[in-house]
Amino acid sequence: MSQPILMTVDDDPAVSRSVARDLRRRYGKDYRVIRADSGADALDALREIKLRGDAVAAILADYRMPHMDGISFLEKAMDLFPNARRALLTAYADTDAAIQAINVVDVDHYLLKPWDPPEEKLYPVIDSLVETWLAVGDKSVEETKLVGHRYSAPSFKVRDFLARNAVPYRWYSVDEDEGGRILQAAGAVETDIPVVVTPDGTVLKQPTGGEIAVAVGLSTRPAQEFYDLVVIGGGPAGLGAAVYGASEGLRTVLVERKATGGQAGTSSRIENYLGFPDGVSGAQLTDRARRQAQKFGAEVLTARDVVGLEVRGSSRVVTFGDGSEIAAHAVILASGVTYRAHEADGIRELTGSGVYYGSAATEAPECKGQHVYIVGGANSAGQAAVFFAQHASEVSLLVRGDSLEKSMSHYLIEQIAAIDNITVRTGTTVVQAHGADHLEAVTLCHSDTTETVETGHLFIFIGAAPRTDWLGEVIQRDHHGFVQTGPDLVTEGRKPAGWPLDRDPYHLESSVPGVFVAGDVRSQSVKRVASAVGEGAMAVTLVHRYLEEQ
Structure with missing residues (x-):
C-alpha cells in the first residue's frame, strides 16, 4: 500500500500552497500530501483514493469556502473515511462561528490562520491527529453482531456495554429478517436473546458484561497478584490517577466495573474542560486517557466488580465479585457516583x-x-x-x-x-x-x-449517589455515603477511630492509611471533570509520600 495521505482543502491558492508546503516539510517522508481548492474537488479526490484502496490519515479543511463550507465538506468526507482525523482551518474573526459549527461534526481540532511558526502552532496539532489515526488505523473493522429486542432492557444493557467500551458492533432486531437469520446460524432461538456473535464466530446467549469482555478481547484478569497501586474506578479521576501513577513508575492497575469514562464518558460534548476550546466528547476524552495510561504501562481491567477492601498488614487487598483478590501497597478509590433512581411510578x-x-x-x-x-x-x-x-x-x-x-x-x-x-x-x-x-x-x-x-x-x-456500600465499616463515610478524607476526619484534634499513625490523614487520604480518594465519590468534592482529573493526579503524589513512610 502507498503512503497514507494528509489532505488540505482551501479555496485560497496561497493558503493551500502554504499549508501543503509546511506539511511536506515535516511529514513528507512518511505521508503523501495532497491539496484541493474546493470541497467538491476534494470529495472527487477522496472517492478516487477510496477506489484505489489508499488510506487517509487526516483532513484539514478551510471553514469559509464558497459552495461548500468546511463543515459540510467534512460531513461528507466522514462517509468515505470515517477514521480519518479532522481539523478545521479558520480565521480569528470566525473562531466563535467555527466552534459552534464544530458541534455538528466530530472535529478533532481547529487551527487559526496564520499558523506561524508551524513548529508551535501547526505541527503539534498534526502530530496529535496522526498519533490518534495510527492508534485507530484505517483498516476494515471486524464487527461483533448483537441480536435483541428493540424495547428490551437486557438488549439495551449489552448495546450500552459494547458502545461504552468502544467495541465495534452491529445491531440486529429479532423482528427483522437478518436478525432471524443470524439467530438460526448461531443455533439460538428468540428466548436466548440478547445474543452476541463475535467476529471469530463465538456465540454468547444472554451474556454478562464479563463474558462479553472476555469474548471481545478486553482485559479482565490482572497480570500480577501484587501492585504498587490499585485504582478502583475508571472515570476521569481514576484515569488521571492511572496516567500519573504509571508515568511515575508505579506498578499500576485500574479496575472498572463497566466501562472507562464513568458518567463523563457518556457526555456528548464537554466544552469547559481546559485545553479543548472546541469541546471534546466524553468518549473521545476517555479513549485518549485510556490509551495514555496504557502507554505508560498501566493495566486496565474491565467488567470487574470490586466487592471488598481489607487491610492485611502493609498490604491493601481488593476482592472481586468472583472471590479472587489482588493486593497493593496503596489504593485510590475513584469509583464515582451512579445516577439516583427516579421514584415515579412505572x-x-x-x-x-x-x-x-x-x-x-x-x-x-x-x-x-x-x-x-x-x-x-x-x-x-x-x-x-x-x-x-x-x-x-x-x-x-x-x-x-x-x-x-x-x-x-x-x-x-x-x-x-x-x-x-x-x-x-x-x-x-x-x-x-x-x-x-x-x-x-x-x-x-x-x-x-x-x-x-x-x-x-x-x-x-x-443527581447522583455514591456506590460505596461495599466498603462496609472499613472506610469512614458521611451520612450520604461519600468517603471522608483528610481534615474532615479530624474532629477537635482527634484522629479517626482506629487510625494507627502519629500524623493526621493526608488531604485525600481516607480513614485507612494508604487508601486515598479522588473525584465525585469523595465527600465535599467539586463535581467537575477537571477537578476529578486533578484529584487523581494529586492522590498519586500523596501515594508517593505514603510509600516513602513505609
Whole structure:
C-alpha cells in the first residue's frame, strides 16, 4: 500500500500552497500530501483514493469556502473515511462561528490562520491527529453482531456495554429478517436473546458484561497478584490517577466495573474542560486517557466488580465479585457516583425500554423525528438536550427548580436558548411513566396541574449517589455515603477511630492509611471533570509520600 495521505482543502491558492508546503516539510517522508481548492474537488479526490484502496490519515479543511463550507465538506468526507482525523482551518474573526459549527461534526481540532511558526502552532496539532489515526488505523473493522429486542432492557444493557467500551458492533432486531437469520446460524432461538456473535464466530446467549469482555478481547484478569497501586474506578479521576501513577513508575492497575469514562464518558460534548476550546466528547476524552495510561504501562481491567477492601498488614487487598483478590501497597478509590433512581411510578419497570439514565447515545438514531423528554437541570442534562436536539424533532428539558441558573453553566444555558427545538419547562416533574413493554407516555406535574404526554424516550439526570456500600465499616463515610478524607476526619484534634499513625490523614487520604480518594465519590468534592482529573493526579503524589513512610 502507498503512503497514507494528509489532505488540505482551501479555496485560497496561497493558503493551500502554504499549508501543503509546511506539511511536506515535516511529514513528507512518511505521508503523501495532497491539496484541493474546493470541497467538491476534494470529495472527487477522496472517492478516487477510496477506489484505489489508499488510506487517509487526516483532513484539514478551510471553514469559509464558497459552495461548500468546511463543515459540510467534512460531513461528507466522514462517509468515505470515517477514521480519518479532522481539523478545521479558520480565521480569528470566525473562531466563535467555527466552534459552534464544530458541534455538528466530530472535529478533532481547529487551527487559526496564520499558523506561524508551524513548529508551535501547526505541527503539534498534526502530530496529535496522526498519533490518534495510527492508534485507530484505517483498516476494515471486524464487527461483533448483537441480536435483541428493540424495547428490551437486557438488549439495551449489552448495546450500552459494547458502545461504552468502544467495541465495534452491529445491531440486529429479532423482528427483522437478518436478525432471524443470524439467530438460526448461531443455533439460538428468540428466548436466548440478547445474543452476541463475535467476529471469530463465538456465540454468547444472554451474556454478562464479563463474558462479553472476555469474548471481545478486553482485559479482565490482572497480570500480577501484587501492585504498587490499585485504582478502583475508571472515570476521569481514576484515569488521571492511572496516567500519573504509571508515568511515575508505579506498578499500576485500574479496575472498572463497566466501562472507562464513568458518567463523563457518556457526555456528548464537554466544552469547559481546559485545553479543548472546541469541546471534546466524553468518549473521545476517555479513549485518549485510556490509551495514555496504557502507554505508560498501566493495566486496565474491565467488567470487574470490586466487592471488598481489607487491610492485611502493609498490604491493601481488593476482592472481586468472583472471590479472587489482588493486593497493593496503596489504593485510590475513584469509583464515582451512579445516577439516583427516579421514584415515579412505572420508571423502574420501563428502565432500558424507553426510560434511560444518562445520555444513552446508542438510542440517538431511534429519536429521529420524535419528541424526547430529559429530566434534570445540571450540566449533564443540558449537554444531553443539545445532543438529542440534533436527532429529535423536539426536546423538552424538565427542571424541578424555577430556573437553570443555579445548577447549569452559563455557556450551556446560552446554547440551549439558541436551539429552536429545545423547550425548558421549569417547575416540572415526572410523576408517572406509562407503557406495557416499552415507554409510551409520561405524566408531568406543574403547579399542581398534571398532563400526560406521549413519548418513547425519557432520559433522567437527577443527581447522583455514591456506590460505596461495599466498603462496609472499613472506610469512614458521611451520612450520604461519600468517603471522608483528610481534615474532615479530624474532629477537635482527634484522629479517626482506629487510625494507627502519629500524623493526621493526608488531604485525600481516607480513614485507612494508604487508601486515598479522588473525584465525585469523595465527600465535599467539586463535581467537575477537571477537578476529578486533578484529584487523581494529586492522590498519586500523596501515594508517593505514603510509600516513602513505609
